[in-house]
Amino acid sequence: xxxxxxxxxxxxxxxxxxxxxxxxxxxxxxxxxxxxxxxxxxxxxxxxxxxxxxxxxxxxxxxxxxxxxxxxxxxxxxxxxxxxxxxxxxxxxxxxxxxxxxxxxxxxxxxxxxxxxxxxxxxxxxxxxxxxxxxxxxxxx
Ligand code: HEC
Numbered sequence: 815x816x817x818x819x820x821x822x823x824x825x826x827x828x829x830x831x832x833x834x835x836x837x838x839x840x841x842x843x844x845x846x847x848x849x850x851x852x853x854x855x856x857x858x859x860x861x862x863x864x865x866x867x868x869x870x871x872x873x874x875x876x877x878x879x880x881x882x883x884x885x886x887x888x889x890x891x892x893x894x895x896x897x898x899x900x901x902x903x904x905x906x907x908x909x910x911x912x913x914x915x916x917x918x919x920x921x922x923x924x925x926x927x928x929x930x931x932x933x934x935x936x937x938x939x940x941x942x943x944x945x946x947x948x949x950x951x952x953x954x955x
Contacts (some may be wrong), residue, residue, distance in 0.1 A: 854888055867947035868942055874932065883951035894928055905952035913945045 829836045858881045860869040872881060880886035883899030899905060905913075916924070918941050920931030932941065 852890070865943075865947075866940070867943035867950075870936070870944055874935070875944070883948070892948050896928065899948050900951045905948065910945055913948060914941055918939050919942055932940045 822854040829839070855877065856875055858872050860872045862870070866890075866949060871879075876886065877887040878894055879899050880889075880895040885896045889896050897904070905916060916926070916929055918931065918936075918938070920933075921927055921929030922931070936944075
């Protein structure tokens with residue numbers, strides 16, 4: 815008898831005879847899954863009194879780029895490669911216009927489609943704040 819050797823199918827069969835218990839287990843599993851997803855997608859809370867650029871960055875950008883700009887492991891989990899915004903050698907070579915444009919229009923126009931466009935969400939002043947903040951990330955060791 816196969817089922818005698820494998821306790822698992824028996825357990826599942828027993829569960830199917832108890833629909834309410836099975837329902838509760840399924841609901842609990844969905845709860846754990848949704849909670850895990852929320853935890854995964856949550857962004858760091860900006861410190862009290864943070865400048866506008868920092869707040870915007872932490873809320874909108876850190877999911878992919880990480881709070882320190884080095885790229886978040888959450889992004890890596892979804893096979894997104896956001897590069898390293900804290901690398902002064904890379905960011906130092908970029909002009910303010912380049913940084914402004916890639917944030918406003920996304921990477922797609924210049925063949926780097928991983929970076930989404932924020933022109934519809936952010937005013938130009940906010941994008942300028944973000945450019946300044948990204949420069950600051952590259953400046954920190
Ligand atoms: C969905 C994930 C995601 C989010 C959110 C995101 N980025 Fe990006 N970003 C990327 C990826 C991926 C790249 C690299 C694109 C490439 O090289 O192909 C990138 C590239 C960049 C670059 C260019 C870096 C370089 O070396 O050229 C800048 C600057 C940048 N992002 C800033 C931001 C800012 C500021 C925000 C928030 C307003 C932001 N990103 C939000 C994924 C993201």
